[in-house]
Amino acid sequence: MDVNLQFWSTEGKSFFQRFLHWADILDPTVLLNSNKKIEKSRLLLQTNAQTLQEPLQDKKVKEAWKLSLSSVHPGTGEIIPLVFRPPAFLPLATPLLFASLLPHRGAKQAIIWQETALPQKQLLMCTGAVSYSACMGAFPYFVMTQHKLSGPMQTFFKRILPIPLLACLSVFNVMIVRGTEYENGIEVMDKNGKVIGVSQKAGLKAVQETALSRAALFGTAVIIPESLLYFLYRTNFLLRNPHALTPLRLVMTVSALGAMLPVSFSVFPQLGEIKRDDLEKEILSSTEETELFYNRGV
Structure with missing residues (x-):
């Protein structure tokens, strides 16, 4: 299962949880990040198993989740073209x-x-x-x-x-x-x-x-x-x-x-x-x- 879907499986069980996360993810300033930074964020999440258990405890990890959830398609793992990102x-x-x-x-x-x-x-x-x-x-x-x-x-x-x-x-x-x-x-x-x-x-x-x-x-x-x-x-x-x-x-x-x-x-x-x-x-x-x-x- 893609790490984005793993995130939603633990952090998206209630409407209130999802709303707080989307309010953060939909920040248009996220679009200013480069593809290289997005790839580094994905690598951090994929290689650090602890981040999947406690995804929001560390500021660096939290930022990595924000970039991954806003920029990567969970079905293919590919970076979404800029204009189609949430x-x-x-x-x-x-x-x-x-x-x-x-x-x-x-x-x-x-x-x-x-x-x-x-x-x-x-x-x-x-x-x-x-x-x-x-x-x-x-x-x-x-x-x-x-x-x-x-x-x-x-x-x-x-x-x-x-x-x-x-x-x-x-x-x-x-x-x-x-x-x-x-x-x-x-x-x-x-x-x-x-x-x-x-x-x-x-x-x-x-x-x-x-x-x-x-x-x-x-x-x-x-x-x-x-x-x-x-x-x-x-x-x-x-x-x-x-x-x-x-x-x-x-x-x-x-x-x-x-x-x-x-x-x-x-x-x-x-x-x-x-x-x-x-x-x-x-x-x-x-x-x-x-x-x-x-x-x-x-």
Whole structure:
């Protein structure tokens, strides 16, 4: 079992544990470390068995864990490309999410921003999936411009509908990006880290859990700023200070997304569990273990 998964097997049993670790791991300054330093950290963790038993007692060891967990794929042991590492999620996703929520002059402009608001698609999603997501994301703006809505209907399409729509598109995005995991399956292992087999059911469970957490992340990250801005509108603060709208929206978006990111990553364990009876028949015949484990991913 990879050392990263060994870490989560002991340090990620409760939501609160996972949340504290992710709040530390997601520090964007971790991205400034070189690959050479990351490799040295991995070597330290792999050669010092004591660090696996007491992973957070030593400052140097704690820093090594932070680099390893934030930069190395536990399935392959390879260093993750910079833009796909968890600490890069916030600085990359925030401006794209913020831009996609800004008022647009027309449906064409909305489609462009909705396409760029899907950072995970790069090199992974097919053109058809991207186009579908972009069009669905721009749907509320298209309806408003075509039918010249006003009053409650305009409020619904402008402020309410984009929230569940963005959450659904987040689920769709994850399902497409990680489609090979439930089509081909992922490795399942026993408590000692021995790989028992490859399971499509475990792959589907891992993708579903990640998709749900991502929907909660983006849905909540939109609800909080929009709700606060709604109350500010009712106090006439923004009517008296119209130039404050954009910086306020930006600050609220960054704060909401930053606060929700470790929550989203912590909802489900990194080292997922699946019951033996829920697996394929060929795996059932390979082990007597009642529970098996898999890498959920992020």
